[in-house]
Amino acid sequence: MMKAVQTYAVDGEGRGKNHCVCDMCISRLSSMCSVLKPNELHKLNEITDHISIDAKNIVCEEGDNAEFLYNIVDGCVRISKMLADGRRQIIGFLVPGDFFGLSSSNGYGYSAETITDVQLCRMPREKLFKKFAEFPALGNKVLDMTKIELHGAQNHMLLLGRKMAKEKLCSFILTMSEKTGQIDNMPEDQVYLPMSRSDIADYLGLTIETVSRQFTILVKDKLIALEDNIHVRILEKERLRQISSGE
Amino acid sequence: MMKAVQTYAVDGEGRGKNHCVCDMCISRLSSMCSVLKPNELHKLNEITDHISIDAKNIVCEEGDNAEFLYNIVDGCVRISKMLADGRRQIIGFLVPGDFFGLSSSNGYGYSAETITDVQLCRMPREKLFKKFAEFPALGNKVLDMTKIELHGAQNHMLLLGRKMAKEKLCSFILTMSEKTGQIDNMPEDQVYLPMSRSDIADYLGLTIETVSRQFTILVKDKLIALEDNIHVRILEKERLRQISSGE
DNA sequence: CGTGCATTTGACCACCTTCAATAAAGGTGG
DNA sequence: CCACCTTTATTGAAGGTGGTCAAATGCACG
Numbered sequence: 001m002m003k004a005v006q007t008y009a010v011d012g013e014g015r016g017k018n019h020c021v022c023d024m025c026i027s028r029l030s031s032m033c034s035v036l037k038p039n040e041l042h043k044l045n046e047i048t049d050h051i052s053i054d055a056k057n058i059v060c061e062e063g064d065n066a067e068f069l070y071n072i073v074d075g076c077v078r079i080s081k082m083l084a085d086g087r088r089q090i091i092g093f094l095v096p097g098d099f100f101g102l103s104s105s106n107g108y109g110y111s112a113e114t115i116t117d118v119q120l121c122r123m124p125r126e127k128l129f130k131k132f133a134e135f136p137a138l139g140n141k142v143l144d145m146t147k148i149e150l151h152g153a154q155n156h157m158l159l160l161g162r163k164m165a166k167e168k169l170c171s172f173i174l175t176m177s178e179k180t181g182q183i184d185n186m187p188e189d190q191v192y193l194p195m196s197r198s199d200i201a202d203y204l205g206l207t208i209e210t211v212s213r214q215f216t217i218l219v220k221d222k223l224i225a226l227e228d229n230i231h232v233r234i235l236e237k238e239r240l241r242q243i244s245s246g247e
Numbered sequence: 248m249m250k251a252v253q254t255y256a257v258d259g260e261g262r263g264k265n266h267c268v269c270d271m272c273i274s275r276l277s278s279m280c281s282v283l284k285p286n287e288l289h290k291l292n293e294i295t296d297h298i299s300i301d302a303k304n305i306v307c308e309e310g311d312n313a314e315f316l317y318n319i320v321d322g323c324v325r326i327s328k329m330l331a332d333g334r335r336q337i338i339g340f341l342v343p344g345d346f347f348g349l350s351s352s353n354g355y356g357y358s359a360e361t362i363t364d365v366q367l368c369r370m371p372r373e374k375l376f377k378k379f380a381e382f383p384a385l386g387n388k389v390l391d392m393t394k395i396e397l398h399g400a401q402n403h404m405l406l407l408g409r410k411m412a413k414e415k416l417c418s419f420i421l422t423m424s425e426k427t428g429q430i431d432n433m434p435e436d437q438v439y440l441p442m443s444r445s446d447i448a449d450y451l452g453l454t455i456e457t458v459s460r461q462f463t464i465l466v467k468d469k470l471i472a473l474e475d476n477i478h479v480r481i482l483e484k485e486r487l488r489q490i491s492s493g494e
Numbered sequence: 495c496g497t498g499c500a501t502t503t504g505a506c507c508a509c510c511t512t513c514a515a516t517a518a519a520g521g522t523g524g
Numbered sequence: 525c526c527a528c529c530t531t532t533a534t535t536g537a538a539g540g541t542g543g544t545c546a547a548a549t550g551c552a553c554g
Binding site: 081084087089102103104105109110132133136139140142143144146147148149150151153154156157158160161162163202204205245246247 | 328330331332334335336338349350351352356357379380383386387389390391393394395396397398400401402403404405407408409410449451452492493494
């Protein structure tokens with residue numbers, strides 16, 4: 001699979017010292033950068049590459065030397081782990097404001113692939129960590145975001161270990177509803193699912209057939225409506241919530 | 248369920264300023280305290296209560312106001328989440344050096360219960376976070392430990408979503424083997440499992456019957472031997488590893 | 495319009511669960 | 525110390541949820 005990396009904006013050098021590409025960033029307020037003052041942001045930008053990658057490309061692979069940390073500016077990324085025989089578990093769908101690449105060892109703990117075209121900020125891990133001393137708020141923010149990610153992982157363990165297929169899909173639709181609500185200004189009952197049925201299955205610990213069947217059931221029960229395979233309309237939100245939480 | 252809380256050592260006050268209970272702590276080097284110098288450690292101890300709790304008691308419940316963070320000094324704690332109808336997912340077994348109580352919101356994200364008798368250090372969350380400014384290494388250490396916890400959670404998502412019962416149990420035995428290896432000086436092939444079959448089942452996303460059956464199969468295949476229900480001897484470590492990773 | 499891929503639908507099957515009975519372990523009180 | 529009871533673990537039989545295999549449908553793209 002080929003990787004299309006290209007700069008979509010040059011670094012701060014050679015531009016007026018009071019402006020940089022970050023000032024206009026659409027994910028600025030939802031990312032770790034939100035805690036930085038403008039001049040601090042410019043300093044962080046000095047160690048940052050801004051890259052674009054086409055849909056369906058590998059950004060990094062499990063085990064690779066974890067050189068970079070990535071902020072998602074635009075688009076959707078999946079992170080996943082695999083067993084030796086190819087079974088895959090998607091451990092997260094990431095949207096603008098999210099980051100990935102934090103590792104507890106020298107290698108990445110998961111692979112990251114683009115689902116849509118994406119724009120990323122890429123910063124060398126070591127250099128970023130050194131900035132924590134200079135900007136303590138940044139380190140605290142990364143800790144906060146990691147805590148939120150851990151919390152999400154724990155909820156997902158509950159889903160994978162104890163929920164039925166129907167409950168899993170209802171949970172998923174509601175989770176994605178919150179995520180897309182954050183990025184776009186779409187009506188609240190409208191959910192955007194850029195990932196394939198195969199991705200959803202590997203996220204929920206199911207097969208594509210089971211995911212497809214459960215979608216059909218939810219539609220027949222008039223809890224949701226499918227505009228197409230990528231756009232879902234929520235018809236009975238409260239009922240979805242009840243099913244997803246085992247009530 | 249009653250909670251037995253009692254102080255097993257008094258605070259630093261009223262003792263020689265160059266000594267405190269932490270100096271002798273058996274989990275000192277494996278906990279977040281490991282990054283603190285002796286005098287820093289004494290300052291952290293000023294905001295810390297040292298408590299003992301008997302086996303099978305609740306320490307905190309999901310949704311409770313997350314006032315405290317707990318370090319485990321001795322014993323084993325399980326943390327878990329529940330669905331409305333009582334289905335339970337254990338999201339971790341914690342041993343000395345581990346901490347719990349970090350929350351991404353005001354309430355705890357999970358319940359914590361003691362499996363064995365335990366000794367805990369309890370510190371007010373707010374006061375601890377203020378120490379991060381004074382001791383940056385402490386904040387960095389908490390981030391490091393949270394990263395490790397997240398990494399473990401991601402591995403467990405792979406287990407819950409994609410592994411078969413046999414693979415789950417092999418993974419579990421190996422994971423517990425590493426954990427008990429860290430705390431005790433037992434022979435490497437000896438694994439200590441203080442939790443019940445019910446706990447193991449709720450950790451692996453199975454039923455107690457399936458866990459029991461898989462234990463029986465592993466014994467018949469001579470991959471492990473059961474001394475009693477709590478002590479397991481690993482006979483074929485490499486084979487266990489292969490099974491657990493889907494080879 | 496045909497090719498290729500993703501998704502849906504159907505039939506059958508297997509792993510794990512559920513239900514039930516038995517066995518073993520642990521705790522309590524006489 | 526042992527009888528009694530409760531709890532926990534094991535084992536067996538039956539059943540169901542979701543998986544596997546296969547075919548059909550839909551959709552994008554050249």
